[in-house]
Amino acid sequence: MIAPPTPDNETKRQAAVEKYKLLDTMPEENYDNITSIISSICNAPISLITLIDKDRNFLKSRHGIDMSESPRELSFCGHAIAGEEEIMIVKDARKDVRFKGNPLVTDFKAIFYAGVPLVDSNGYKLGTLCVYDHEPRELDQHQIKSLKAMAKQVMSLFEERYKTFELEKLQIKLQDRNNELKDFAGIVSHDLKAPLSNIIMITQLLNDGDEKLSKQAKEYLGYLKESSTSMSRYIDGMLMFYRSDELVTDEYDSVSYVDLIEDVISMTVLDDSTKIHYIPENDTTLLTNEIALKQILINLVTNAVKYGDKEQTIIDITLKDHLHEYEIIIKDNGRGIPTDKIDSVFKLFFVAAEEDRHGKQGTGIGLATVSRLLEHMDGTISVSSEVGKWTEFIIHLPKREI
Structure with missing residues (x-):
């Protein structure tokens, strides 16, 4: 041998x-x-x-x-x-x-x-x-x-x-990295929010109360307040983005569609310049993550209001009850999204418009958070638009069983 x-x-x-x-x-x-x-x-x-x-x-x-x-x-x-x-x-x-x-x-x-x-x-x-x-x-x-x-x-x-x-190793690495970013977002929120709030408050007090300030000084204080407020919005947005998965749990809520839309209206419509249309007679009980879905709708409606360019912003919300899924359509009469930017609107930090109707720069976090939330809910979202006329978001959510 x-x-x-x-x-x-x-x-x-x-x-x-x-x-x-x-x-x-x-x-x-x-x-x-x-x-x-x-x-x-x-x-x-x-x-x-x-x-x-x-x-x-x-x-x-x-x-x-x-x-x-x-x-x-x-x-x-x-x-x-x-x-x-x-x-x-x-x-x-x-x-x-x-x-x-x-x-x-x-x-x-x-x-x-x-x-x-x-x-x-x-x-x-x-x-x-x-x-x-x-x-x-x-x-x-x-x-x-x-x-x-x-x-x-x-x-x-x-x-x-x-x-x-x-x-699997890559997924674990990415999860660890995401957890690190989430922790970082929490630390940033905690360590920076309070100083920013103080800056905003002090600039407001100085601007309102000191008559000796020159016009130029007041302008500088205004810039400082605006920058601090913008930074605060970024921090809030990043914190929401990295904690979005915490809004989605394995427990589902029975939610009235009408109650859901009314809550969204009460949180987003501040005056008669915005009208939200939906059909109350089509009330349906949705079995879903109520907090996450409400956050998604608030984000989309708020965007429609902020980036509207008409004298009155009109938003139509439609629910379609299919056999295996819910389809929610949010359509506004705003400025629209250019064709070359449609495919990028859900990317983190991508801003489709230079400024909103109040002249403020967007953060590019809101729609990314919407997409992330829907991903956790096994749903999808798509967008279509015609510049100067309308933008339409379509949400597909799978039906859950009790």
């Missing part, structure tokens, strides 16, 4: 084996299906998916035997990965100098062997897909072709597994 030689690239090959995190894992149906199928195609009682570890041959999938590993020095597969052939075939191991006296031959009657190396994208041979039989024999061309094809399928499963692990 001759022990399998160690490949020249063994250190890197071993690292390639370990990166898939398959060693010592339990049997899995996807792999067991392959060994079962290839055993049938090759008419062989035993078929295996093996991984060559440092000193053992780990059997990721086994058909026809009840063992999980064997010593590497005894393995046929160790020879298969050390060679250059696409497939190693041993017709009669009793007559092969490499396997004479091998316990797998003498005790387990492993007489015939055919194994195809499992080769990763970097050329490292990790193990094999192989079949054994208890008597001398050969494989026909159809069986050889099938064994090679199934080996590639095994490698595809390995690669999918690796990509899944990498995606």
Whole structure:
């Protein structure tokens, strides 16, 4: 008997084996299906998916035997990965100098062997897909072709597994980063809001109470107050954006559509310059996250009011009750959104208009928060517009079951 030689690239090959995190894992149906199928195609009682570890041959999938590993020095597969052939075939191991006296031959009657190396994208041979039989024999061309094809399928499963692990690591990293940003937003809110409020209050007091201030000084105080107020809006917006997921829980509320719209109207309509139209007769009980949905509607309606350019802002809100989802349409008669900016309106910090109707710069956070909230609610939002005439947002929310 001759022990399998160690490949020249063994250190890197071993690292390639370990990166898939398959060693010592339990049997899995996807792999067991392959060994079962290839055993049938090759008419062989035993078929295996093996991984060559440092000193053992780990059997990721086994058909026809009840063992999980064997010593590497005894393995046929160790020879298969050390060679250059696409497939190693041993017709009669009793007559092969490499396997004479091998316990797998003498005790387990492993007489015939055919194994195809499992080769990763970097050329490292990790193990094999192989079949054994208890008597001398050969494989026909159809069986050889099938064994090679199934080996590639095994490698595809390995690669999918690796990509899944990498995606999970990335998701964890992104979640950690998002949590860090959320914490940062909270710290900024706490540490900056109070000083900003003091600045705003002091500038207002100075502007209103000191008659000795020159006109220019009062203008500077006005600029300072406006800048502080703008900064405060940014802080509030960022805090809402990074805490948006906290508004969405697994518990759903039974919400009257009419009550919901009336609440939104009371929070957004300040005078007769804004009219919100909806059909109260179409009242429906929505099973949804009330706070999150209310925040979404307030944000959209507030935007319509702020960026309206008509003497009277008119907003139509329509609810369509479909079989599996609710469709909520918010359409205004405002200035509209240019075509080249439509695809960017839900991006964080993107501002479609230079200023609102009061001459203030937007933060570019509101619509990003709306999109983020809907994502947490498994919903979607789209927008269409005609410049100078109207803008329409369409929300799709899945129906929830009690």
